[in-house]
Amino acid sequence: MPIADSFIARTALVFKFSRAAHFIALTKPRVMSLAVFTALVGMALASGELSFGRAVIAISAIAVGAGSAGALNMWHDAPHDAKMARTSKRPLPSGAVSSTEALAFGLVLAVLSVGVLAISANPLAAALLATTIIYYSVFYTMWLKFVTPQNIVIGGAAGAFPPVIGWTAVSGTLDWEPWLLFLIIFLWTPPHFWALALLKSSDYAAARIPMLPVVAGEAATKRHILAYAVVLAPLGAAPWLTGLTGMAYGFLAIALGAEFLRRSWVLFRTPVDVSRAPAKALFGFSIVYLYAIFIALLIDAAIGWVLGSAGG
Template sequence: MSLIEKHATLDANIGLSEASASDYIALLKPRVMSLVVFTGFVGLMAAPGHINPVIAAIAILCIAVGAGASGALNMWYDADIDAVMKRTAKRPIPAGRLSRDEALTFGLLLSIFSVLTIGLFVNLLSAFLLAFTIFFYAVVYTMWLKRSTPQNIVIGGAAGAFPPMIGWAAVTGSVSMESIVLFLIIFLWTPPHFWALSLFMSDDYEKAKIPMMPNVMGEASTKFQIWLYTILVAPVAILPWIMGFAGPVYGVFSIVMGFAFLYSAWTVWRSEVGEAMIRPAKKMFAFSIFYLFSLYAVLLGEILVRKALLVLGV
C-alpha cells in the first residue's frame, strides 16, 4: 500500500474511537515533552528577577501543554509515514486507536488553551514565543521541512530550542543574550543528536520517503556533519559560565562533557560506513540525551544553591 493510500485510509477513520487516556497521553510525546518542560524550567529559574510561584507554575504548565499540542499536531499530519516506520507504527493513529480528526482537534484545543493562558496570566511575549514554537514545529518543520529537505533537523531544531527562552521571557518579559545562548545550545545539539539516530534508522526513513541526511547525502557525509555540529555545540555550551550566569561547577562540567561529546562524535566519524557505525551511532544518540539533560541539570543545581544561599543570607 502506498503512502497516499495509507493516508486515505487513515483519513477515512473519522468516527469516534475507543481511545483510552493513555492514547491521548501518547499523542503528547511525553518523553519529548519532559525534556522541553525541564529546559523551559531551567530558563525560568536562570532569569534575573522575581516571579510569583503560582505564575511560574502556570508558565511551565503552558509550556508543557504547548509542547504536547505540537506533538499531537505532528502525529496528526505524519500519520501516513508513522504507519510505515517500525519506530512509530504503534502510535495511536496508525494503530487505529485514534482518528486523525480527534488528534487534530485535541492538538488545536491544547494549542489555543496554552497560548491564551500564558498570555493572560504571564505576559504577551511568552505567549508569542509559545505560539511561534507550536507553529514552527507543526507547520514549518512537520508540514514543510521534514518531507522536503535533508536540512529538516537543522532548521526544524529551532522548535525544540525555544522553551528556555520562553521560560526566561515569562520572568523578564524580554529576550536577552543569556536566553539566546540557552536556545543555541539546544539548537546546535539537535542535528548531531537526530543524525546519530538516522544513521541506524535509515531504512525506516527510506521506507517513509523522509529525506534524512544519510538517505540523501550518504552516511559518510552525515558522520562528518555530526562531527562539525558537535564542534560547534561544545564551546557554545561553555558560554553560560563565561557570560557569568553559570558558576565554576557548571563551567568545569560543561568542558568535561564537551570533550566527552566530541569523543563520541569522533568515534562515529571515524567508524567504517555500514554495520560498523551502528554501535557508535547508538552510543552517541544515547549519550547526546544525557549530555543535554546533565548540562541543564547542573546549571539548575547551581541556580538553586545560589538562591538558597541568598535566602539564608550567606
C-alpha cells in the same frame, strides 16, 4: 445481574483509561518532558517577579503547548508513521485515535496553552509559545521535513525555544542570556537526531523522508555530526564564560563537551556499514549530555539563590 454490571463497569473504566493513554501518547511525553525541563531552567535563571502559583501554571501551559505541537505533528505524519517500524504503533497509524480527534485535540491544546500563558505570565511569553507551536507543526512538520536533508537543523529551532519562553515568562523581556541556552539545544539537535537516523535510515527511506543518511549517505552524515560536535563542545561552557553560571558548571560543561566530541570522533572514524554501535552510543550519550547540562544549570541557579538569600 450485579456481577455482570460490575464487569461492564470495569470494562468501561479500562476502555476510558486506555483512550486517555492514547491521547497522552499523542503529546509525545518524552519530547514534552525535555521542553518542560529546559523551560523550567530558563525560568530559574531569569530575574523577575513571578509567584510560585503563577510559575506552576506557566510551566504547565508550556507543557500543554509542547503537547499540542506533538499531537499536530502526529496528526499530519500519520501516513508516514505507518510506514516506519519505529512509529507504526503510534495512536493514529494503529487506529486507536482518529485523524479528526487528533487534529481537534492538538488545536484545543494549542489555544488553551497560549491563552493560559498570556494570563499567568505575560503576552510576550505567550507569543513565543504560539510561534514555537506554529513553527514546529506547520513550518517543520508540514513542509521542511519533506523538502531538505537539513530539515532537522532548521526545524530544531522549535525544540530550542522552551528555555527562552521560560525566561521570558519570568522576566517579561527578551534578554540575551537565554539565547545561549537556545544555541546549545539548537546545535545539539542535529548530531542527536542524525545519530538516530543512522540507526533508522531504512525507516526514513521507506517513508520518503529525506533525512541526511538517506540523501547524502552514512559517511557524509558522520562528517556533519563531527562538525556540529566541534562547535557544540566549547559552546556548552558559554554560560560560564559569560558570567551566567559559576566555575563548577563550566568544568562540567567542558568535560561533557569533550566526551561528546570524543564519541563523535569515534563514530567518524568507524568504517561505513559497521558503525551502528558507535552511533547508538552517541545517541544515548547525547541525551545524557543535554540533561546533565541543564541539571547543572538548575543546580547553579539554586545555589545562587540560596547564597543570595543567606547574604540578604
